[in-house]
Amino acid sequence: MIPPRVRFAPSPTGDLHVGGVRAALFNWLYARRHGGTFVLRVEDTDRERSTPESTALILEGMSWLGMTPDEGPFFQSERGDLYRARLTQLLDMGGAYRCWCTKDDLDAKRAEAERRKSRYGYDGTCRGVTEAPSPGAPFVVRAKLPQDGEVLIDDMVKGRVVLRNDQFDDFILARQDGSPVYNFTVVVDDIDMGITHVVRGDDHLNNTPKQVHLYRLLGADLPRFAHLPMVHGPDGKKLSKRHGAASILAFREMGYLPETMLSFLARLGWSHGDQEEFTVEELQTLFDLDGINPAAAVFDHKKLEWMNGRRMREMSTPELLARARPFIERAQIDPDLPWVPRALEALQPRANTLAALAEGLSLFAGRGPVAYDAKAAAKFLKAESRALLTELAAALEATRPFAAAAIEETVRTFLATRELKMKHIGQPARVALVGGTASPSLFDVMEIFGRDVTLARLRAAAAWSGPEA
RNA sequence: GCCCCCAUCGUCUAGUCAGGUCCAGGACACCAGCCUUUCAAGCUGGGUACACGGGUUCGAAUCCCGUUGGGGGUACCA
Numbered sequence: 001m002i003p004p005r006v007r008f009a010p011s012p013t014g015d016l017h018v019g020g021v022r023a024a025l026f027n028w029l030y031a032r033r034h035g036g037t038f039v040l041r042v043e044d045t046d047r048e049r050s051t052p053e054s055t056a057l058i059l060e061g062m063s064w065l066g067m068t069p070d071e072g073p074f075f076q077s078e079r080g081d082l083y084r085a086r087l088t089q090l091l092d093m094g095g096a097y098r099c100w101c102t103k104d105d106l107d108a109k110r111a112e113a114e115r116r117k118s119r120y121g122y123d124g125t126c127r128g129v130t131e132a133p134s135p136g137a138p139f140v141v142r143a144k145l146p147q148d149g150e151v152l153i154d155d156m157v158k159g160r161v162v163l164r165n166d167q168f169d170d171f172i173l174a175r176q177d178g179s180p181v182y183n184f185t186v187v188v189d190d191i192d193m194g195i196t197h198v199v200r201g202d203d204h205l206n207n208t209p210k211q212v213h214l215y216r217l218l219g220a221d222l223p224r225f226a227h228l229p230m231v232h233g234p235d236g237k238k239l240s241k242r243h244g245a246a247s248i249l250a251f252r253e254m255g256y257l258p259e260t261m262l263s264f265l266a267r268l269g270w271s272h273g274d275q276e277e278f279t280v281e282e283l284q285t286l287f288d289l290d291g292i293n294p295a296a297a298v299f300d301h302k303k304l305e306w307m308n309g310r311r312m313r314e315m316s317t318p319e320l321l322a323r324a325r326p327f328i329e330r331a332q333i334d335p336d337l338p339w340v341p342r343a344l345e346a347l348q349p350r351a352n353t354l355a356a357l358a359e360g361l362s363l364f365a366g367r368g369p370v371a372y373d374a375k376a377a378a379k380f381l382k383a384e385s386r387a388l389l390t391e392l393a394a395a396l397e398a399t400r401p402f403a404a405a406a407i408e409e410t411v412r413t414f415l416a417t418r419e420l421k422m423k424h425i426g427q428p429a430r431v432a433l434v435g436g437t438a439s440p441s442l443f444d445v446m447e448i449f450g451r452d453v454t455l456a457r458l459r460a461a462a463a464w465s466g467p468e469a
Numbered sequence: 470g471c472c473c474c475c476a477u478c479g480u481c482u483a484g485u486c487a488g489g490u491c492c493a494g495g496a497c498a499c500c501a502g503c504c505u506u507u508c509a510a511g512c513u514g515g516g517u518a519c520a521c522g523g524g525u526u527c528g529a530a531u532c533c534c535g536u537u538g539g540g541g542g543u544a545c546c547a
Contacts, residue, residue: 011547046546103545110544117470120543140545158474159486167472168543175545182547206473206542229475229540236539264481267496271482274495293482296540300480303497313510349510411506426506438508 004036004196011043012054015247016061018299019201019231019239022265026228027199028067029287039193040069044077045185061248065258076185083180086188086218087141087173095217096173098139099126121169142170143214151209156226156289163209171210183207187214195223202227226289229269229296239299255327255355260308268297277307309352317341320348327358333365343448346440363434367453369460370435377431385428386462392425393458402451404443432461
């Protein structure tokens with residue numbers, strides 16, 4: 001097979017969203033799998049809506065995910081000469097014509113069609129017109145398409161799709177100001193860049209016949225098409241900002257790993273038997289277009305979370321620290337504090353995102369007195385427990401080293417001597433140490449705090465005099 | 470309205486192209502149990518699905534038709 005050339009062609013009109021990322025991913029993986037080339041092309045022909053900020057966001061998202069293009073980024077806004085040349089070519093050969101219809105006229109016709117509940121399509125008023133209605137009157141350029149017959153698309157995901165030519169009209173190639181429009185630039189560029197496989201969302205399926213005609217008009221070979229199913233939100237509609245996080249960078253902020261996003265997104269619409277998780281390397285060797293499910297998929301945040309947690313749990317502490325560093329700093333904790341690695345280790349099975357991990361760290365950040373959760377204190381810091389806490393503090397004075405194993409030994413002996421169980425001291429001590437009822441193992445917590453803080457907190461709890469009120 | 474796409478547990482999916490091994494398998498979520506000082510993690514177990522109706526066939530989740538449902542498109546957006 002000749003090495004494929006594929007492209008990701010986002011338009012910079014907002015965030016790089018999850019659906020776009022998946023399209024990029026499938027293109028990128030397809031190129032990697034078959035030794036092809038992945039091209040990034042920014043489709044910024046809509047000057048009204050395109051922004052440099054959005055372009056920056058796209059580039060940043062791509063680089064965060066490690067999907068570096070082999071060629072590009074190219075910008076359509078910089079390729080005007082090419083489009084003008086092709087437009088002239090089309091005009092000269094009769095594949096396109098000037099149209100002087102005004103926007104108002106068109107809008108009126110569209111409104112009328114809507115009223116009659118029939119399909120609107122440009123009626124071809126200017127098809128045979130060669131003279132401007134008045135000298136210098138503004139015009140758009142339209143493609144001259146066959147009005148009957150049909151186009152057959154042999155889609156690699158959807159299979160054979162037949163569209164009748166009377167379903168689409170002579171669409172606009174260039175606006176009144178001469179600027180080219182999507183359906184035109186996409187074909188010109190895909191031809192110029194030698195794109196062999198057009199892999200994109202199936203919201204473009206209806207555009208494809210128009211584009212096929214352009215390929216023919218321009219005398220170019222057709223690429224293979226692969227239309228990907230959409231990614232939906234929980235309500236079954238195309239995923240968007242309305243569904244909360246749709247921007248890929250938002251997932252970075254939430255503390256998801258880029259490799260989790262890739263593995264998860266790949267599994268949304270594509271599968272390799274029952275395998276749930278993939279490394280990037282695996283994806284690059286296993287991925288292919290024939291594994292794509294033609295049905296739309298719902299983005300399942302819960303599963304993403306689970307998947308991310310699994311990856312975090314597989315990491316070594318130093319790696320976890322390195323990855324979580326920015327999040328720890330953001331939580332206003334110095335990542336280089338000596339107790340941090342130990343705390344990270346204790347928190348690891350309890351966090352599914354780097355942000356949650358950093359947040360968990362704040363449990364250990366304060367070394368002064370703790371504020372007790374009212375309900376927890378009322379329930380676990382009763383007189384009996386407080387007396388026990390005083391004794392435990394005394395017992396812990398002599399523990400050497402002050403590390404989890406030795407601490408556990410001390411505590412167990414302490415309990416055994418009194419014929420008590422862990423449940424008698426567990427929650428009271430936890431409330432004393434962290435103020436609440438949930439935390440990593442007490443022994444770990446004590447080690448992380450160190451002897452001084454541990455004893456101080458145990459004794460402070462023992463001296464607690466009940467709710468203020 | 471018209472056109473196109475899609476249809477297996479709540480969700481992601483295997484199985485569909487090459488019909489039998491599927492009274493449908495895995496995963497997330499959920500529930501229960503175990504572990505246990507809490508919360509997690511981990512382990513074990515459980516319930517839940519071939520949208521419906523017709524065909525074709527000895528036999529259909531798998532093929533065909535229709536219905537219904539969902540999604541997308543219908544711009545001087547991409």
